[in-house]
Amino acid sequence: MIIHGRTLHPGTASGTPIRLTAPLSFWGGTDNEGRIVDAHHPQCGEVLTGRILLMESGRGSSSASSVLAEQIRAGTAPAAIILSRPDPIIPLGALIAAELYDLNLPVVVASYDAIPADALVQVTDGRITW
Secondary structure (H helix, E strand, C coil): CEEECEEEECCEEEECEEECCCCECHHHHECCCCEECCCCCCCCCCECCCCEEEECCECCCCCHHHHHHHHHHHCCCCCEEEECCCCCHHHHHHHHHHHHHCCCCCEEECCCCCCCCCCCEEEECCEEEC
16 A cells, blocks of 8 residues: 655655554653653553654654654664654654754654554655555
């Protein structure tokens, strides 16, 4: 299957999806290993590292962009992020990592309901396949 979305930050990545049932802030919501540590998040304990993160939008602090950029640098970020609605903070973190570290994490806005939980998902800019 193919979904075409709107690219908020370019890049190519592949991985298995993780669909969050609530928005997440990287600032205080994840640790330096890419694990969700927000005790109030329904998926607390899940690891995002190397996964295709599917979520409605980010939540919270503008500082989340710097946390995401550091996770990209450290190799503990999701492989790609697919949002169902635009969010300015998430692509800013990807942009910072691209500028400072020459590392690209694709961020796309698309309807992701059709993506199966066990699929190997490929994200190439705004094109999502499995």
